Amino acid sequence: REGRSVARGGKGRRQRYRGSRELGTPLTHPLYPRLIPFIPPPPIPPFFSISLFIPPPCISPLFPTILPHPRYPLHSPLHSPVPCPQALQSRGYQKLVLQVGRSSLPQPQPQPSSSPAVAVEAFRFKDSLAEDLQGADLVISHAGAGSCLETLEKGKPLIVVINDKLMDNHQLELAKQLHRDGYVLYCNCSTLVETLQSMDLSALKPFPPGQPEKFASFLDKVFGLQ
Amino acid sequence: MEQLPVVVVLLLLFSLLLVPLVLLDRRRRGRRTPPFSLLVVAGSGGHTTEILRLLSCLSESYSPRHYVLADSDKMSEAKIRSFEQKRAETFSESQFSLDRIPRSREVRQSWTSSVLTTLYSILYSLPLTYKRKPDLSDLQVFSTEEWGALPEQRRPGSVLQVLQEAAPCLILCNGPGTCVPVCLSAFLLGLLRIKRTIIVYVESICRVETLSLSGKILYYFSDYFIVQWPDLKKKYPKSVYLGRIV
Numbered sequence: 001r002e003g004r005s006v007a008r009g010g011k012g013r014r015q016r017y018r019g020s021r022e023l024g025t026p027l028t029h030p031l032y033p034r035l036i037p038f039i040p041p042p043p044i045p046p047f048f049s050i051s052l053f054i055p056p057p058c059i060s061p062l063f064p065t066i067l068p069h070p071r072y073p074l075h076s077p078l079h080s081p082v083p084c085p086q087a088l089q090s091r092g093y094q095k096l097v098l099q100v101g102r103s104s105l106p107q108p109q110p111q112p113s114s115s116p117a118v119a120v121e122a123f124r125f126k127d128s129l130a131e132d133l134q135g136a137d138l139v140i141s142h143a144g145a146g147s148c149l150e151t152l153e154k155g156k157p158l159i160v161v162i163n164d165k166l167m168d169n170h171q172l173e174l175a176k177q178l179h180r181d182g183y184v185l186y187c188n189c190s191t192l193v194e195t196l197q198s199m200d201l202s203a204l205k206p207f208p209p210g211q212p213e214k215f216a217s218f219l220d221k222v223f224g225l226q
Numbered sequence: 227m228e229q230l231p232v233v234v235v236l237l238l239l240f241s242l243l244l245v246p247l248v249l250l251d252r253r254r255r256g257r258r259t260p261p262f263s264l265l266v267v268a269g270s271g272g273h274t275t276e277i278l279r280l281l282s283c284l285s286e287s288y289s290p291r292h293y294v295l296a297d298s299d300k301m302s303e304a305k306i307r308s309f310e311q312k313r314a315e316t317f318s319e320s321q322f323s324l325d326r327i328p329r330s331r332e333v334r335q336s337w338t339s340s341v342l343t344t345l346y347s348i349l350y351s352l353p354l355t356y357k358r359k360p361d362l363s364d365l366q367v368f369s370t371e372e373w374g375a376l377p378e379q380r381r382p383g384s385v386l387q388v389l390q391e392a393a394p395c396l397i398l399c400n401g402p403g404t405c406v407p408v409c410l411s412a413f414l415l416g417l418l419r420i421k422r423t424i425i426v427y428v429e430s431i432c433r434v435e436t437l438s439l440s441g442k443i444l445y446y447f448s449d450y451f452i453v454q455w456p457d458l459k460k461k462y463p464k465s466v467y468l469g470r471i472v
Contacts, residue, residue: 144272145272145430145431145432146271146272146275149431149472171432173432173433173434173435173436174431174432174434176434177434177455208470210279210431210470210471210472211469211470211471212279212280212282212283212471212472213283214468214469214471215280215283215428215452215468215471216283216284216285218450218452218466218468219284219288219396219426220285222424222426222450223258223260223262223287223395223396224258225260225285225287
């Protein structure tokens with residue numbers, strides 16, 4: 001009997017009641033390796049989750065660097081072009097540093113000879129992006145709390161790109177609130193180009209840092225230490 | 227697993243017996259003397275960063291600090307150790323310890339099985355999974371230098387064991403799933419008058435308009451529920467709003 005159910009492609013009787021803990025994550029699920037060739041990657045726009053550090057050309061002599069956001073898994077089609085190069089060039093940006101994560105690296109594109117090309121540097125992961133953040137003039141990032149706060153604390157202008165398809169609820173809330181308060185610019189994957197062309201970075205307010213001292217004094221009051 | 231329904235029924239009956247204790251519970255905020263031991267529940271990634279920022283301004287009286295991590299969380303451990311090393315430079319008597327408990331909920335696990343796995347992580351030890359060093363019978367609090375020299379990290383099996391051995395005055399959590407069994411066990415111990423612990427829950431800064439699932443559960447069990455945006459304060463009046471503290 002058991003042989004019959006297994007031969008039909010079903011699980012045997014013992015296997016049917018495996019709890020989710022035994023199955024593990026999707027990558028260790030017994031079926032996943034068999035299904036990989038048949039699952040196409042989801043069609044997410046390639047220029048999601050790019051951080052561009054771009055200075056206005058008159059202010060900084062350094063090349064603008066783009067800082068892609070860390071720890072963000074991004075699936076993209078096999079040939080992902082460099083995102084929105086014309087918009088970058090029109091605003092005076094000269095270099096793009098991309099953190100690509102697990103998606104495919106950007107392919108070199110043929111540039112028209114008249115306009116200067118945007119230099120692109122890409123890497124997959126880094127332990128700490130602090131030095132890249134320091135050298136950047138504009139950051140384009142996804143809406144993770146850690147990334148937003150880290151960038152805003154360094155005082156860099158930030159454009160937050162929301163991925164509609166992923167719909168990560170708490171990221172969306174934070175991004176909207178920061179936009180309402182005037183600290184970041186906010187757009188979709190599809191509206192990124194217009195945002196880059198029409199952005200006014202001077203309208204962004206400086207971000208006041210959080211105050212953990214208030215928490216410490218609250219705890220002191222609770223325990224009667226004050 | 228065949229005894230599981232019997233266990234669930236027994237647990238439900240047990241929780242019915244706790245109802246009169248809940249009704250008669252008067253929270254005595256007695257005077258305690260420093261130093262206050264602190265249990266910090268560190269979840270994955272961003273949660274650990276936030277909670278370490280909260281701890282950065284605490285005074286010397288909050289020591290020893292016991293960190294509770296889910297098993298297989300390496301990055302949080304690295305962050306905690308570097309934080310404690312920096313702290314040991316300023317405060318000489320700084321002490322901390324690290325414990326691990328089984329994960330109470332995998333990401334996107336269904337609700338019904340989450341309840342069962344949470345109960346499991348509260349009550350049962352896992353003698354096969356966790357190794358114990360034979361000479362470390364009690365929880366020892368190590369200074370930062372000694373911690374680096376230990377060959378193997380001691381791992382208690384269950385949340386109740388961690389609470390019993392650490393016996394903290396204060397539990398601090400930030401919102402990961404790991405904090406629900408810890409806080410519920412501490413609440414249980416407080417109801418049974420074994421050990422009264424103050425539970426402080428700080429909602430993450432990402433939560434502007436809605437609470438996380440752990441927040442919705444622990445809103446009713448925590449002593450102080452801190453939110454970081456005023457919209458949440460309006461929706462949950464029992465919470466404390468201190469502004470943005472991360």
